Amino acid sequence: MPTDFDFDTRIDRRGTHCGKWDKMEAMFGVSPVDGIPMWVADMDFAAPPAVRAALQKAVDHGVFGYFGDDSDYRAAVANWMKTRHGWEIDTDWLSTTHGLVAGVSHCIRAFTDPGDGIILFTPVYHAFHKIIAANDRRIVQSPMTREDGRYRMDLVGLAASLDGSEKMVVFCSPHNPGGMVWSVEEIRALARFCEAHDLLLISDEVHHDLVLPGGPKHNVAMVAAPEQADRMVIMAAASKTFNLAGGMTGGVFIPNPELRAKFEAKRATAGASPNSLGMLMSTAAYAEGAEWLDALLVYLDGNRRLFHDAVQAIPGLASVWPDATYMAWVDFSGTGMGTQEFTDRVEKSARIAANHGPAFGIGGESFLRFNFALPRSMVKEASERLADAFGDLQ
Template identity: 55%
Template sequence: MSLDTPHDPRFDTLIDRCGTDCAKWDGMQGLYGVSPDSGLSMWVADMDFRPPECVQTALQGMIDHGIYGYYGDEGSYRAAIQWWMQTRHCWHVESDWIFSTHGLVNGTGLCIDAFTEPGDGVILFTPVYHAFSRVIKAAERQVVECRLVNTDGRYEMDFDAYDAQMTGSERMIILCSPHNPGGRVWTRAELEGLAAFARRHDLILVSDEIHHDLVMPCHSHIPAALIDGITDRLVMMTATSKTFNLAGHHTGNVIIEDPALRARFAQRMAGLGLSPNSFGLVMARAAYTPEGAAWVEDLVGYIDGNRRLFDAEVNAIPGLRSMALESTYLSWVDFSGTGMAQDEVIRRIQDDAQIAANHGTTFGGGGESFMRFNIGTQRARVKDACDRLARAFGDLQ
């Protein structure tokens, strides 16, 4: 794919993030041995783009005012969430269904704490976002891995196999929708199958939909809340963080329609004395606007261009196969065709190509031959990464 596409300064401008206490760039040498001076950071899921101007303006307004007290009435913030979910996802949300958490990893931990007990099983469809497993284990619950089936480079669920795995100790499912890694956008039929599975085994379903706005053309995300017969056991989690590259604001939302579940979650929130920070609420409220929506449309188009470039060039390298992304900016590359051990694959990527990427094993069962690459960056860097990988695995050509 040619790089001769119209220049968009919002996304094409290279931004030096080194020395800014940035985990993505300042932390990669310690984690991966890749120097930010000569390497590319393509691991943790934040993008190298500034958010839309409406967010910057809102923050500047706070700075100009100069007083940073407690946030008061959350009505306008909740209204922004309601508008976004209705407008973008055809999902009606009542204001009192919304709880603000310190990001969605925190939201996940709160759900585990509120709805399960130590020793209970929590189901993950692996390979999946690694923080889920970390939080489950830290809470002294048991991780139950239900492996996704890789069917010709596309993940699918196998509920017959999962039924056979159940022991009766499982209490919760944590779904990643759209899925990370692999980028699957689950179909209505798949979500209906999941709802039936949850009912059969009396499971709470926590649906982390943090990537729901970053869906590639020709695909449509369906919120789990729109599936019949699931709301009595459903907890939804959403945030502006991935959509608008605001991960540092640590603001997420747990949205619960069922009154009984909502009361249990509210009690746990109250017992921990949790409340949101004003900066996160102001940023999210500014993002969930028509101006923010227009920016997201342009962002998705840009990521889709990065995806097509990355897939074309990586798939041209013998032994490498990039899973076709239906959503997210996190490319999932299978290196099993190289015949190499994972240690050798990692050595070539980190030492030879000088790229910091996530190791597939951290995502649980099924990730052993994979690496995850963050393509939410300037297209020139995506092209550079492709060239580096081609050289690092050049002896296979």
């Protein structure tokens, strides 16, 4: 496989049933003709060559039936987790879901009842809020504090607020939207908290491969706190790592056999046959995508630095430095503007679509989330547009 990968070429995704581009105008009022999509978390880069080769082989075969033997997939996942994360898994732990949001939904239905409280450390990934509410559970927001530009969980404050109806924590590791990589000590403290309060810990680690150069090592929750592994569920996938979100293939790891049986019973209610093309893509990515990922991380680091420095140079704006992911979490509170005013400047003046901070819960009111997984020329253009849109503050 080649080692010289191209992340600079702009690939025209307009009119290709691409949510990121083709839904941008309806959702944000930003035209795909001259707008820059920096919202939904997929990358504007071609997938690894090995993935495209696997799909081409399937296309050439020409038959697209139900997926069968998944032993190659399970072996590739196990090898990836061991070599990339130092995590030895039993492949029996692994259940495949139609994406990880579906996996969270199955967990909610398997392990809690309507009206139960589910804890989120906010601000956090907006889809968690939606899927909890859609399942008629109660969202318990635990606002995080910020110290030296870094979010921290307030477990003391959370403990004081519990009323006994809370059954589960949905944890985001690395953190989305802030990009923090949680330390072993932080994860252990959370795991002990969950044990003390009889809570299940659902750890969404879908961005675990996207720790950028110079950042701390990602810590799998089960590796960091093995004593509490029986009350944990880990979620991971190739989707964010290799830009395969459309393959709708998520991995849910449950070592506790009783919890796994409950999960499988709920998963079966939605049909258990995986997306065959998603399985082929994920297998190829895990088996042969390491060099591509290493090159991607170097490229994303360049984009991160470019966008972060540009935002920091605009008076009133402040970007949280992300250790991981390809998202920038930008605070506009220093402008003195209300949410609608700074959002209008970004969307109408700069013609950039970014995720609205309030959707991430308490603590997101003055923020927007920007996806910088774009060709660098587009990140540079977006940076210049933001500077112009807020030029009167300089």
